[in-house]
Amino acid sequence: MKAPEIPADEAQRLSQLRALNIMNTPAEERFDRLTRLARRLYDVPIALVSLLEADHQWFKSAQGYEPKGSPRNISFCGHAILQDEIMIVEDAQKDARFYDNPLVTGEPHIRFYAGCPLRAPGGAKMGTLCIIGREPRQFTEEDQATMRDLAAMAEAELVAFQTATCDELTQITNRRGFMTLGQIKLSRK
Structure with missing residues (x-):
């Protein structure tokens, strides 16, 4: 197994990711709707919106x-x-990075x-919209175009989450953001 490399802009990437104030927040219908749609469109068992912290991958x-x-x-x-375009692994058992x-x-x-990088407003790649299958398959140009559209959504x-929870001028968490963070902390007790 080959572990993924760390991007050269990792500190900036993590800073932009954390500025979104979305890590470890509860599931939301607006993201679940996209992953349900991806599952149906591609007829796969798994679809994720994944965000990558320093040592952990978390699924929104x-x-x-x-x-x-x-x-x-x-x-x-x-x-x-690490890629600018969609990463496609047609058969993980035959891919040197993943077979074991x-x-x-x-x-x-x-x-x-198949995973399409998701970019923060500052341009850093913060995670992916991805689909996973238990059978090898090909991923056509049309499939890729559709995935790019879903990833843009x-x-x-x-970005809408960040805008709703942070003051635009100061970039400080606003009242709604504090309420959201408080609900998260209370739900963990």
Whole structure:
């Protein structure tokens, strides 16, 4: 298994990701709607909106997959954010980076993966919109164009979340942001 490399702009990437104030927030219908749509469009068992922290991958939305995240060093999405375009793995068992990855040899038994990088407003790649299959498959140009559109919608929702919870001028968490953070903290007790 080949662990994903760390991007050269990692500090900036993490700063832009954290500025969104979205990490570890509860599931939201607006993201779940996109991953449900991706599952149906591509007829795959799993679709995710994944955001990558320093050592962990966290799922803002997960359809068909129970865990809320995984270690970054085994994540396919960690590799995908290193690319400018969609990363496609047609058969993970035949890919030198992934054939012995625990996500391939064990649950969820990934064979096919396609992940489109999601960019923060500052341009850093913060995560992916991805689909996962348990059978090898090809991913056509039309499939890729549709995924780019879905990823653009996910990016717009991430920006909308930031706009709703941060003051535009000061970039300080606003009242709604404090309420959201408070609800998250209370729900963990």
